[in-house]
Amino acid sequence: MKITSETKLKELLEREDIFEILMAHGFPCVTCPMARMEMDILEIGAVCEMYGIDQISLLEDLNEFLEKKEK
Numbered sequence: 001m002k003i004t005s006e007t008k009l010k011e012l013l014e015r016e017d018i019f020e021i022l023m024a025h026g027f028p029c030v031t032c033p034m035a036r037m038e039m040d041i042l043e044i045g046a047v048c049e050m051y052g053i054d055q056i057s058l059l060e061d062l063n064e065f066l067e068k069k070e071k
Helices: 009-013 016-024 033-038 044-051 055-070
Strands: none
Touching: 009 044, 016 055, 044 055
C-alpha cells in the first residue's frame, strides 16, 4: 500500500499501527469524532493543508513504516 496526498482518511484510520506516526506529526484526526463522520471523503493532503502539517514528511514517514512492515 502506498499512501499519497489523495489517500482517504478512512484508509489511515483503519490501521491502528500508524496512529503513533500520525500523532507525532500533529495529525488531529486520529481522535477527532468529526473526522470519523467525514473520513470517506477527507484526503490526507487536505487535512495537512488545513492544519499546517508537513505533508511531505508525513507521507515519507508513513510509507517508510509500511515498507518495513511489508518486508
